Amino acid sequence: MQDVQxxxxxxxxxxxxxxxxxxxxxxxxxxxxxxATARLLSRSGARVVLAARRxxxxxxxxxxxxxxxxxxxxxxxxxDIQRLVDTAIATFGRIxxxxxxxxxxxxxxxxxxxxxxxxxxxxxxxxxPLVASQAVLPIMRAQGAGTIVxxxxxxxxxxxxxxxxxxxxxxxxxxxxxxxxxELEPQGISVSVVYPSVxxxxxxDKLRAGHLATVAWSITPDPPELAARAIAFAxxxxxxxxxxxxxxxxxxxxxxxx
Ligand SMILES: NC(=O)c1ccc[n+]([C@@H]2O[C@H](COP(=O)([O-])OP(=O)(O)OC[C@H]3O[C@@H](n4cnc5c(N)ncnc54)[C@H](OP(=O)(O)O)[C@@H]3O)[C@@H](O)[C@H]2O)c1
Numbered sequence: 001m002q003d004v005q006x007x008x009x010x011x012x013x014x015x016x017x018x019x020x021x022x023x024x025x026x027x028x029x030x031x032x033x034x035x036a037t038a039r040l041l042s043r044s045g046a047r048v049v050l051a052a053r054r055x056x057x058x059x060x061x062x063x064x065x066x067x068x069x070x071x072x073x074x075x076x077x078x079x080d081i082q083r084l085v086d087t088a089i090a091t092f093g094r095i096x097x098x099x100x101x102x103x104x105x106x107x108x109x110x111x112x113x114x115x116x117x118x119x120x121x122x123x124x125x126x127x128x129p130l131v132a133s134q135a136v137l138p139i140m141r142a143q144g145a146g147t148i149v150x151x152x153x154x155x156x157x158x159x160x161x162x163x164x165x166x167x168x169x170x171x172x173x174x175x176x177x178x179x180x181x182x183e184l185e186p187q188g189i190s191v192s193v194v195y196p197s198v199x200x201x202x203x204x205d206k207l208r209a210g211h212l213a214t215v216a217w218s219i220t221p222d223p224p225e226l227a228a229r230a231i232a233f234a235x236x237x238x239x240x241x242x243x244x245x246x247x248x249x250x251x252x253x254x255x256x257x258x
């Protein structure tokens with residue numbers, strides 16, 4: 001894919017995987033960053049498997065993208081995740097890429113976090129990407145190759161009052177990603193993390209609880225297409241950590257980085 005390859009070389013990174021011709025599962029494809037990613041990957045020649053709960057949205061997008069497939073999936077139901085992977089294999093015979101994008105915010109101060117809300121966002125933001133990764137691993141191992149991209153958040157690179165519950169889920173996802181990258185590298189499987197900043201999507205209207213901190217609104221939200229470019233960049237280059245920026249930026253994460 002021309003623009004992703006250009007971005008890879010501009011950032012001094014090698015292109016390690018061709019998106020063209022690949023089969024990519026994208027969770028959270030019914031809106032925002034996931035939908036923008038599905039469109040970009042499809043334009044780059046991938047066959048895209050679209051996963052989320054809203055069937056009407058997925059089917060409308062599938063009608064737009066050639067050789068794509070809509071699979072209604074509630075990622076908090078383990079059986080749905082396995083059915084998603086089985087359907088992708090039954091249709092395309094392989095899975096090259098898993099983008100774990102689906103997620104939800106929990107933006108309240110620590111003393112207001114309802115434990116049920118915290119459990120729910122951990123289920124979607126941490127457990128679901130782990131289970132989805134576990135479900136594709138036997139296939140990727142048999143292929144001798146595969147790429148997993150986990151969509152985290154720049155909130156896990158800073159300490160920001162008011163969003164501790166959400167940032168904790170993304171910090172957990174970062175650690176799982178880093179450990180799995182080391183564990184899976186010898187098997188030809190690459191695991192990357194992408195860090196969007198505030199992005200103009202439905203996310204802010206669909207928080208599990210709370211509202212976006214006023215400080216965050218002082219920055220202009222990124223369009224979801226910018227995060228999609230960073231995800232495509234991570235797939236293409238296999239860089240471990242990619243900050244959503246223009247152009248996408250490989251980073252060494254640490255507190256206070258953004
Ligand atoms: N927007 C931001 O400012 C921002 C910043 C940093 C990181 N992020 C991260 O970026 C990712 C994408 O967020 P977004 O901004 O694109 O938000 P979004 O537009 O609200 O998209 C969230 C997606 O997750 C899906 N989803 C939610 N619950 C699900 C479930 N139980 N099963 C299956 N799918 C489910 C939604 O689809 P259905 O409702 O159809 O299921 C939707 O497609 C998230 O991981 C988020 O944490 C966002």
